[in-house]
Amino acid sequence: MSLDYATAKKTLSCPLYAADFDPQNNGFLLVGGGGGEGRSGVGNKITLLHAFKKQELSEVIEIDLSRDEDSVTSLAYAQSTDLWATAFAGINSSTKEQKEGNNQHLRSFLLDYPPKRKTGAGEGDAAQGEKPPEYAGKPKALGRVSYFTPTTTAKPETFQRVLRLSKKRKDNGPRMGAVATGLAPEGEIVMFAADTNSPSSNDIRGRINLGEKEEAADLDLAPIVEDDDASNFLFAYCTDYDVYTATRNFNYNRSEKCETQCIHSNPHPDVFAGSKARPKFRSLRFLTPFLLILQNFPNGKGAELLLMQTSGTILLRKRLHKKIKSGTALTVCSLPFTTPAPKSEPRVQHAIAVAGADTSITIITLDTPPSAPYPPAGKDLKFKQQELIKNSHPTSITSLAFSCHIPPTTPWVSTPAQYLKLASTSIANTVVVHTFPLFPYPPPPKTPHEDTKPASGYLLAPPPHRRETATETLFSLMMACLAIALSAFALQAFSEIRGVSPEVLGAKGWLSGSWHDALVSPNIYGSASPQEVFDNFVSRGGMRKAPVMAASSVSTVLQGSGSSVSSAAAGEASGGLKGGLRELVRSRDRGNDTADEGNDGNAIVVHHTSFDEKEDNNNNDSPTPSKGELSAALHPEELIQQRHKGARKWEDLASHEKEVWKRRLEEAGQWAVEEGETVLKGVFFSGLAGAVGAAVHAEL
Missing domain, CATH: 2.130.10.10 (YVTN repeat-like/Quinoprotein amine dehydrogenase)
Structure with a gap:
């Protein structure tokens, strides 16, 4: 989004x-x-x-x-x-x-x-x-x-690295503040009363000594909601490798020691690991009742957010954009609801901003339940990145700050637009403020007839369930369109390979010879190309004129037609040589030549006379074999394609075509299985596919 x-x-x-x-x-x-x-x-x-x-x-x-x-x-x-x-x-x-x-x-x-x-x-x-x-x-x-313990080093470098105040309470209860050292010989954190205009040493409420050369990378405070007298605060801070928590009372007795508890530590790498470096914690904020922690991986290999329970259990991880080598600042803002959220939508949204070393700002949202009990093990919790603002400053970003948001209580008809501001600063003297519009939730009524209710709250991003529904719908539509397109593409390609569709994709050239022979079908339209058949279909109003042939005729042509094989009309090529295929093959083989050179350039042509050819011959008053007959004749090779268009040698026929021809020749008594296919080499075959196609088409 x-x-x-x-x-x-x-x-x-x-x-x-x-x-x-x-x-x-x-x-x-x-x-x-x-x-x-x-x-x-x-x-x-x-x-x-x-x-x-x-x-x-x-x-x-x-x-x-x-x-x-x-x-x-x-x-x-x-x-x-x-x-x-x-x-x-x-x-x-x-x-x-x-x-x-x-x-x-x-x-x-x-x-x-x-x-x-x-x-x-x-x-x-x-x-x-x-x-x-x-x-x-x-x-x-x-x-x-x-507030810090004085040092007497020759070169004092201690400074106030962190300053954090707890949020102001609606009931004007006490506020706690904390400061932490930087570059100190021994790190230190001091908690103090923040409900004053001029802090003094009497306001100190606790002190934590961190040890030699140990510093608090960040800290935060939050009032304990269950506290009846509103005087107890939950305190958390992180060093480079550890996260600590402590509970402190505003009415602190100076004699009491501030006890801290380490709830999480980054483990040391395996002993066999090439690098012994560990991820370092950079920033920490309360997202009551959770802790949000920004940590950087060693050697500038990236940064991630951790959502952690105050017991130390990590619920969620969010790896930042791969171009962000490390994070430099973190800020959060909770968008409260003035009235309880509906049971069907138990959400409270937290806005999160993370500054990267590449001067980018990442905007993330996290929706959490409004009250206890909270989901176990992070169920239904999810970081959702909303925006990546690149090159927001000329150089490194030093701090981030969200404005506080107090939702209005007036009805929708008089509620002005609401905004959330994000300020960022850099060492390049620049300050930038981004202003984000907020979305009302629940949404205002769509019609004026509906009751206008007070606003429950505002969100930085629209309600997740509505956005996810729209995303899923769009994704489903895209997948459906893609499936239809792929199916149409595959069907067109298969039709072209089978030879029953005009070539558009050029799919016939995609397959090798063996695959092509296995998938291609006989041309049931004779010598006509698929495009010609299609044009003929369109020109006749979608109906092709089929010869009048009963279904039983198909069986006659395919199964009972080959009983008489003649060598008609061969005289013009061979001086009137007549006889069956066996005689012509024997005549050819007597010259010990199976490639026809011994027959003076004449080749044997076996032709199946189709129904249409018979009609044409009858009109020309020329003698022709009866319907469905096979004829064997000799023709000069240079004239074969003129007289028998589409004739092909036995070697060029597909496997299924060879089977059909062998069955017809065997039924006609002109060839037997024991003779083998060698005797058929060099013989041209023509017309059988056309006859079969015509018969099938007539039936359809």
């Missing part, structure tokens, strides 16, 4: 490493990056973009950061309203401060939003002719804090 989408692209003044959509106002996009500490000409910045229009991005505000500090490596919205928002960012302090053991890597900012756009504009586009609103307020730095 191919998705329809609109694309908006903008180039900023610095490389970009992080992006996040405002969960309450999906038209505002926050991106951050920079050249790093001490890079002249390229500053460190956070930029707020106006992304309401489907094909245009505009800057609302640009926050210039200190060039003595590191670039922005991670971003996340903490809180937001229609008027303002707070955001967290990962920014390292200067090298000097880091050497002193003070790296305030987690920052918070307050952003004043411009006035809302005019009403009446759809979610995917602004009102016609409307200009982007001008920004009137100023951003404000709210605070900074250090």
